[in-house]
Amino acid sequence: MPVVVIGATGTVGGAVARALLKDHRFTVRAVTRTPSTDQARALAEEGAVVVAADLNDTRSLCRVMEGAAGVFLTTNFWEHLSKQREIAHGMNAVDAAVMSNVHHFIMHGSDPTGADEPKCGYMDAKAAIEVYLRETSESLPFTVVKFPFLYENITSFFKPHLISPGLYTLPIPMESVPLDIMALQDIARCVVNIFLRPKNHMFRAVSLAGERMTVQHMADHLNKLFDDRTITYVKITPPDFATFDFQGSQDIAAMFTFLQKAQPRDTRVTRRIFHSVTIFDKWAMDNRDKLLAAMRGDDDTPR
Ligand SMILES: NC(=O)c1ccc[n+]([C@@H]2O[C@H](COP(=O)([O-])OP(=O)(O)OC[C@H]3O[C@@H](n4cnc5c(N)ncnc54)[C@H](OP(=O)(O)O)[C@@H]3O)[C@@H](O)[C@H]2O)c1
Known part of the structure; x- marks a missing residue:
């Protein structure tokens, strides 16, 4: 095909x-x-x-x-x-x-x-x-x-940000509201499966999500990977994010204003399209080196 x-x-x-x-x-x-x-x-x-x-x-x-x-x-x-x-x-x-x-x-x-x-x-x-x-x-x-928020954003644009020696925060303005998240390769696999079995998806929109968790919960998972640093969540609001000095910061802030009020996605819908969705914990373990590289600042994916 x-x-x-x-x-x-x-x-x-x-x-x-x-x-x-x-x-x-x-x-x-x-x-x-x-x-x-x-x-x-x-x-x-x-x-x-x-x-x-x-x-x-x-x-x-x-x-x-x-x-x-x-x-x-x-x-x-x-x-x-x-x-x-x-x-x-x-x-x-x-x-x-x-x-x-x-x-x-x-x-x-x-x-x-x-x-x-x-x-x-x-x-x-x-x-x-x-x-x-x-x-x-x-x-x-x-x-x-x-698409939901990509796990991969944690190793690129939303990588852990150093706030003091050994202490990092995730600069994601969701406050205490859970976020729909998923690995990009699983989203891609869903696209493949929709091409292969289009019947239930024709003329429709499908909202994907592998997991739903707070940013602090994501940080808790990341913390299991390292014993020489701590990743935490220092609360940041969408209006705070909008003041960041780069073009597009207000668009990103607006997205999080929307996401904080959005209906939770049903992860069962995604699993019906692709049943082996990677959980965040496993993805984090598999991508420990990329996370470390991102924290060192030598990742190659800044926007
Ligand atoms: N949900 C999430 O968390 C998330 C995360 C990341 C990105 N996104 C979204 O995903 C979308 C794609 O992002 P990305 O990160 O994949 O972008 P990217 O890595 O910068 O790639 C952009 C792609 O668009 C192509 N392109 C741009 N202008 C084009 C044109 N005039 N004609 C033909 N091709 C053109 C480029 O092709 P060439 O340069 O080779 O021509 C390239 O393949 C964006 O809308 C972004 O906001 C969402």
Whole structure:
């Protein structure tokens, strides 16, 4: 089954492309604007067909989708920080999939932020793309996969932050509210399974979660890994986070304002799609070295 993965050279799309390749029932067309990069070459070595297209150019997307049965789309806000651009990218991908008679379009979606709440550009963009997708759904069977907070965020953007010698905090503004979380490779496996068994997921959105826990509970799990340092949770609120001095801090803060009030996700829904979901404790043990590297500051995934 030929599947086009848009965002394949990135973190999210790369996980989906690799999960599809690992399954062996798919051929993967990995989309990039620049096929000469190390990320694109690595995908080619792992068996993907690297194809050039740009989300700004619908015709280029039609070319790479020709004869494809499936498309996975993740759009990216962080390169331009523009909700409107992310929406336009998503709409172009939907238009191209319709024109190419794709059988199943799976997009990385999101709930929108609330009407009277602070706005998160990347959440609202994905929600707007879903609205557009639903308007065209007569000609394009689709599934929207809403991601939870990734375990991997703990080794990258939300890594433990040193506050005093030997003492770290997790800079996640959830206060005492539990957070829906999951490993990226398990989310990718869910996407594969939805491509393989689409029946119950067509024309629907599915909200994934492997576990639900407070940030302090996450810190407690991480603490079992180290005897030379302590990871704790120093309360931080979304308004505190919004004052951080980098572009997009207010979008992230708005996301956590939303998540603090969001309905808990039903982890049984996720386990019906993929039963062997990795628990956070196990993921933390398996990724101890990455956590240490992140705390040393030599991880390579800052945004
Ligand atoms: N739920 C969570 O906890 C969580 C965590 C991380 C990320 N995310 C979300 O996941 C999404 C993807 O993030 P990521 O971390 O995977 O991003 P990333 O690693 O920066 O990768 C971005 C990808 O988008 C592609 N891309 C960007 N502009 C494009 C264009 N005009 N045409 C074609 N491809 C284009 C890039 O391809 P080339 O550069 O090769 O062309 C690359 O493959 C974002 O919306 C992000 O907010 C969610």
